[in-house]
Amino acid sequence: MKISKSPWILHYDGSSCNGCDIEVLASTTPRYDLERFGIINTGDPKHADVFLITGGVNYQNRDVVQQLYSQMPDPKVVVAVGICACDGGVFKDCYNIIGGVDKVIPVDVYVPGCAARPESIIDGVVKALAILDKKRERMAQGLVPDEKVWTNTIVRPGSQEKQED
Amino acid sequence: MLYVLGFIFVILGPFLGGLLSGVDRVFSARMQRRQGPPLLQPFADYAKFMQKKAYIINGLQTFLITGHLIFVILAGWILYAGQDILLSIFSLTLSEMFLCMAAFSASAPYSNMSAQRELLQMACTEPMLLMIAIGFYLSSGSFMVTDIVAQKTPAIIHVPGFFLGFLVILVVELRKSPFDVSTSHHAHQEMVKGVTTDITGSLMGIVELSEWYEYFLMFSYVALYFVSSNPLSLLVGILMGCLVMFLMTLIDNTFPRVRWERMLSVCWATTLIFAGGNLLLLTLLKMF
């Protein structure tokens, strides 16, 4: 059986305005019913396959995001929900914001929108599942799950230009 | 011959248990006006866990989780091979102890806290589980399952109180309620994922597998109350087993937010009233 038949989601609220979080929670309500696809909203990173992040990353939650990501066993995918998680959105130029989620961990699917609608969130997760299966196939062949090598580019406080980390 | 039946349980148990848990999830969803997952979802979950990488925290964890599985299988085997029901219950308790110790072996605080609460949970269910064996002994005069199923009248006629008490702890035993202890499939638990918080990959698959065995074992305990020497009673047993499982889903959805303090008082009170009352009545009836 394919791994995408049972994707469990870990939802983390970065520095979002909560708009996107409400939508994520909405998509787990009976009206949209994520469990149709076998999806369970779990609170445990060690059981999760899909990492759903809303909001951008700041200097305080950077470690938390990386910690959660590292606790998820391979194969795993990351979905950035909302324009804030994609590239910082309206908070992009704030002094404390590093930027989108892809500044600290590799992101597989970007779901735009402010706030992203439940339909597009579900759509994004379903897209991510195809990637999850691909990663599992690569693992079965003895390769690393990710196709591209991800490089971490973050802007350090005090410096103006981007640095390679 | 009976030993063969035991081995049939070992093979068929997880399929039927997994099916029971799938039906439970579909019914649960329908009660919440959702469509719910496919019927075979538990098997998909199992397959997924087996394909994921396991982050094993210490060598002990693998041993303890395997012990958990083996003793729950043994508990079922003993029951179906027609052996001593007391032994079956002890084996079940031991298997739960193993899971608890696996949770204690991890250094994560949530895992430890859940293990402590799991111990509390066991303190609630163990007295009644023992009472079940006593109930069967009172009705049939023997602890052997072969003697229990050979009675003229089913056990439920003699010990309805024990059965009612068992129903109450069954909710706890199947990890339906209370929400701040149990490792159920619901989102937003107080304890993250209970005792399985730190169990990953194939080890988690083994935990799921033992859960199915346990599901089917509980189903069998329920059915045992209705089985007598009449072959038709087997049908009644299976029917009642299904009915009780449905009841468990209903209770789970009706009282989603029961806390562990509540569990303590309710479990012990019902054990005392139902099982104790039944015991007293039987003793009095024997005296006069």
Ligand code: SF4
């Ligand atoms: S994308 Fe819009 S709704 Fe979502 S967190 Fe950002 S500001 Fe809020």
